Amino acid sequence: MPIRSDRAGFLPVAQLPSLVARLMALGYQCLGPAVENGAIVMRELDAPDALPRGLQAAQAPGHYRLTQDPQNRYFAWANGPQAIKPQTFAPQESLWRVARDAEGALQFAAVIPDAPAQALIGVRACDLAALAIQDAHFLREGRRDEHYAQRRDRLFLVAVQCAEPAATCFCASTGDGPTPSAGYDLTLAELAEGFVVEAGSDKGAAVFDALNLSAATPQQIDAARQQGQAAAAAQTRSLPDRNLRDALMSRLEHPRWDDVAARCLACGNCTAVCPTCFCHAEADTPALDGRTSRHERIWDSCFGESHGHLHGFNVRPDIRSRYRQWLTHKLATWHDQFGRSGCVGCGRCIAWCPTGIDLTEEVAALTVGEGTP
Amino acid sequence: MMTSVRKPRVAVHKFSSCDGCQLALLNLGEDLLALAERVELVHFAEAGPLDPESDVDVAFVEGSVSTPEDIERIQQVRRHSRFLIPIGACATAGGIQALRNGANGAQWVAQIYSHPEAIASLAHSTPISGHVNVDFELWGCPVNSRQMLAVVNSLLLGVAPHDNADKVCTECKRHGYPCVLVSRGVACMGPVTRAGCGALCPSLGRDCYGCYGPAENANTDALAAQFERQGLTPQAVMQRFQSVNNQAPVFLAAADKAGMPRDE
Numbered sequence: 281m282p283i284r285s286d287r288a289g290f291l292p293v294a295q296l297p298s299l300v301a302r303l304m305a306l307g308y309q310c311l312g313p314a315v316e317n318g319a320i321v322m323r324e325l326d327a328p329d330a331l332p333r334g335l336q337a338a339q340a341p342g343h344y345r346l347t348q349d350p351q352n353r354y355f356a357w358a359n360g361p362q363a364i365k366p367q368t369f370a371p372q373e374s375l376w377r378v379a380r381d382a383e384g385a386l387q388f389a390a391v392i393p394d395a396p397a398q399a400l401i402g403v404r405a406c407d408l409a410a411l412a413i414q415d416a417h418f419l420r421e422g423r424r425d426e427h428y429a430q431r432r433d434r435l436f437l438v439a440v441q442c443a444e445p446a447a448t449c450f451c452a453s454t455g456d457g458p459t460p461s462a463g464y465d466l467t468l469a470e471l472a473e474g475f476v477v478e479a480g481s482d483k484g485a486a487v488f489d490a491l492n493l494s495a496a497t498p499q500q501i502d503a504a505r506q507q508g509q510a511a512a513a514a515q516t517r518s519l520p521d522r523n524l525r526d527a528l529m530s531r532l533e534h535p536r537w538d539d540v541a542a543r544c545l546a547c548g549n550c551t552a553v554c555p556t557c558f559c560h561a562e563a564d565t566p567a568l569d570g571r572t573s574r575h576e577r578i579w580d581s582c583f584g585e586s587h588g589h590l591h592g593f594n595v596r597p598d599i600r601s602r603y604r605q606w607l608t609h610k611l612a613t614w615h616d617q618f619g620r621s622g623c624v625g626c627g628r629c630i631a632w633c634p635t636g637i638d639l640t641e642e643v644a645a646l647t648v649g650e651g652t653p
Numbered sequence: 654m655m656t657s658v659r660k661p662r663v664a665v666h667k668f669s670s671c672d673g674c675q676l677a678l679l680n681l682g683e684d685l686l687a688l689a690e691r692v693e694l695v696h697f698a699e700a701g702p703l704d705p706e707s708d709v710d711v712a713f714v715e716g717s718v719s720t721p722e723d724i725e726r727i728q729q730v731r732r733h734s735r736f737l738i739p740i741g742a743c744a745t746a747g748g749i750q751a752l753r754n755g756a757n758g759a760q761w762v763a764q765i766y767s768h769p770e771a772i773a774s775l776a777h778s779t780p781i782s783g784h785v786n787v788d789f790e791l792w793g794c795p796v797n798s799r800q801m802l803a804v805v806n807s808l809l810l811g812v813a814p815h816d817n818a819d820k821v822c823t824e825c826k827r828h829g830y831p832c833v834l835v836s837r838g839v840a841c842m843g844p845v846t847r848a849g850c851g852a853l854c855p856s857l858g859r860d861c862y863g864c865y866g867p868a869e870n871a872n873t874d875a876l877a878a879q880f881e882r883q884g885l886t887p888q889a890v891m892q893r894f895q896s897v898n899n900q901a902p903v904f905l906a907a908a909d910k911a912g913m914p915r916d917e
Binding site: 316317319321342343344345346360361362371372543544545546547548549552553563565566569570578579581584585586598599631632633634635636 | 684
């Protein structure tokens with residue numbers, strides 16, 4: 281007897297493709313994990329049974345290597361180099377175009393993307409927390425970004441509980457994971473025999489009901505809960521469980537900034553892989569005929585030269601001031617802007633920093649002797 | 654009714670180089686025809702027109718100054734050009750041939766050529782900016798068509814070309830290429846190298862070798878230290894900085910430093 285979506289259902293492992301098939305039948309372009317350049321990325325699935333099994337990745341500061349999950353699970357990997365940010369905040373897109381008409385006058389037209397309906401399969405709790413922050417930024421009352429909104433409105437989010445956090449993960453300390461608690465359409469917890477499934481939205485509930493799931497047993501629900509607790513306990517890194525605003529802003533001349541600047545490449549990788557960073561630059565791309573031009577938005581970074589460029593001078597000419605900008609915005613002034621820290625504990629800035637700078641370690645060094653030990 | 658305006662006159666000069674950067678213009682295909690509608694190509698030996706001594710609005714210069722004759726000729730190009738823009742690693746940094754700057758060039762010539770007296774080669778290969786004022790530089794080995802078009806377009810519109818001195822990493826990330834330095838442990842030069850290529854090498858799963866020259870604020874010390882942690886010998890680290898942009902001051906200093914014995 282199938283149960284309704286107000287309870288947890290159970291999807292046997294062999295029937296995972298039926299979930300993907302259902303989403304495809306609803307017209308969603310389905311994205312899931314795939315391997316590229318030795319890392320797990322989100323790419324389009326070409327068939328309901330195309331989700332790979334057994335993928336895992338060992339992560340450490342400046343280090344990411346694919347491994348094999350001995351239990352051959354679908355979602356035993358913690359995360360890849362990119363969250364779901366590119367699906368909503370496009371790395372490069374046209375905002376408007378301008379053309380010179382026959383009389384020589386300029387005609388401007390907005391370019392609104394024709395976004396496909398996308399289902400993202402394998403979204404993590406940290407990704408959802410980051411998406412909520414990006415929503416607060418891009419969909420703010422009176423400042424709605426139509427380009428972001430077009431894509432965001434058409435997402436279907438299939439979240440997955442993290443059972444195997446990476447050594448770089450610290451979402452438990454930021455309160456954002458490892459078990460998804462909000463922001464998903466469906467969420468899965470992977471057990472050996474299948475998935476405990478819960479719906480988190482009306483459209484998620486409709487898919488849930490169409491799957492005709494049997495009820496998850498109390499033992500299965502308990503196993504999923506315990507798996508989440510174990511994953512939280514297994515995390516080896518952490519940020520202090522308090523607002524770091526004053527601690528960091530009172531240490532703007534701390535010698536540690538010089539220390540980290542010597543190790544920092546100012547490559548901007550941390551900001552690009554950070555799921556909450558939203559800085560961008562805008563530039564015009566004129567066509568060769570001299571009659572039309574596109575105005576484009578591209579991802580930018582506080583580690584770049586032009587980001588700190590004001591007329592006649594640069595406010596952040598050196599690496600020290602750029603790293604300080606990134607860390608103090610992310611963990612300190614973000615509180616003023618969004619009412620929380622800008623860090624969701626995904627650890628990508630640690631793993632994908634080419635020289636392995638560890639944000640949690642920098643914070644510890646900067647705030648030593650501050651607050652509770 | 655609009656009066657017809659004189660088309661801007663463009664020249665492309667070659668100095669000591671392989672001709673590859675000029676291909677960035679020739680490879681434009683249909684865009685080259687569109688470009689020809691808007692500019693007059695006065696001198697471009699590889700494409701046909703020959704008139705090196707006319708006055709032009711824009712002169713693109715490929716190649717380094719490497720022979721006594723080059724020294725004279727670049728002065729002449731400067732005198733005839735309103736804007737002079739070196740293109741490519743040879744013109745901006747001296748090129749791969751500048752490896753001789755740190756060696757005994759005369760000895761090399763004697764070892765290689767049966768009639769060394771027939772070779773008129775300066776001891777050093779130097780960038781165009783070492784001899785004349787330049788108005789803008791396009792780095793890369795070779796430069797690409799997209800960059801060339803952007804520069805020409807900007808000049809036609811009367812604005813300064815955009816100088817992107819950010820790192821290659823920014824292009825990897827915008828394209829969604831996972832970082833090969835992190836995922837494969839290869840000695841990628843992207844974090845110290847100027848963007849512009851579209852992260853071509855990492856897109857194919859291999860490491861950047863720095864052919865676009867040093868980016869702004871290139872922390873070569875930090876990258877060299879990382880390469881050593883990844884297992885490169887000091888000699889191998891030094892060689893990472895001794896490629897086509899070996900005489901770019903930032904890479905030259907990094908190579909010198911990597912090759913020096915360390916105080917432990």
